[in-house]
């Protein structure tokens with residue numbers, strides 16, 4: 050997930066080689082992830098619901114190329130409550146995890162001379178884009194590509210190692226996690242996808258999206274027993290898509306909100322979709338909003354300004370607020386935080402009081418929440434009990 054705005058944006062050699070081999074074997078020799086999930090025991094550690102959700106934005110993409118299986122497994126290792134993804138479609142209607150409308154910035158498509166004639170210009174939500182579009186490639190062709198890191202200032206060593214994954218492979222990663230990990234998929238560019246991909250039986254992209262969630266057992270309203278077993282939030286910038294699927298699934302939905310100058314896909318303006326009237330209407334369909342964080346706290350010259358009333362307004366309508374996107378690097382941190390990402394988390398969690406955070410660095414958010422948590426974990430409690438028992442028994446002996 051990310052806004053549509055066009056400007057958006059040491060170890061020893063032998064050990065590194067080993068890690069490399071391990072990753073490559075782990076990700077290519079295995080037939081992706083066994084489908085359906087092999088984990089069905091029901092004894093897994095449940096989702097935490099007592100503190101704001103740690104939403105791994107495109108996986109741990111601060112470390113691994115975004116939306117790849119290692120990015121997601123790393124995020125799970127690091128403590129994500131939810132793994133987040135953007136769903137697009139191949140030409141032959143297979144749903145994939147991929148953010149951009151073109152393949153150019155985050156894959157090696159430029160090196161594939163066999164596809165050189167696929168370059169196109171399409172209009173997407175009011176902007177003309179030129180490049181290679183996933184909707185012009187079959188899933189088999191997309192699987193030939195390799196993903197690369199978006200930002201030059203992040204680790205480049207995994208470029209060319211991992212393929213694009215399908216929505217179903219993504220779901221399997223979550224279902225195979227050693228504890229309950231939720232999913233947070235976005236219905237991405239639905240208007241564009243429905244223009245370019247023909248679905249059987251007069252269906253829409255959104256119908257196919259819900260079908261896959263149902264196929265893997267995702268169902269239930271927010272915090273219901275079914276939901277807690279396999280938690281999921283469905284997100285979209287397009288209110289019409291969320292309304293369209295309302296009678297197909299009761300899974301909780303989140304309306305994404307872009308920066309104030311970008312209209313929604315239904316051409317509503319920012320001020321319309323954040324009005325009390327609109328929030329009253331949309332809360333029949335969604336449990337929360339996912340705003341670009343500058344719409345909650347604007348910044349000027351990289352310094353925070355007074356917060357807007359968006360959070361209090363949303364909370365007054367019983368809507369959660371899950372802003373995006375939190376990133377550790379100094380270039381993304383406002384000067385107010387003195388180059389300290391923990392100060393940023395502290396501000397958003399304890400002053401702004403958001404209900405979930407989309408982060409590129411799940412590990413950092415998790416550490417912050419663990420270190421500042423008011424209650425100790427069960428593990429810590431049992432260690433403490435053991436210590437006390439040892440002390441008591443040593444007294445008994447003397």
Ligand SMILES: *[C@@H]1O[C@H](CO)[C@@H](O)[C@H](O)[C@H]1NC(C)=O
Pocket residue numbers: 172175176177
């Ligand atoms: C995109 O390009 C087409 C063809 O050149 C043009 O007709 C259209 O107005 C352009 N759209 C935008 C939003 O610039």
Ligand SMILES: *[C@@H]1O[C@H](CO)[C@@H](O)[C@H](O)[C@H]1NC(C)=O
Pocket residue numbers: 296297
């Ligand atoms: C959902 O509602 C639409 C009309 O809004 C209707 O065409 C469709 O059949 C309904 N689907 C289900 C599963 O009830």
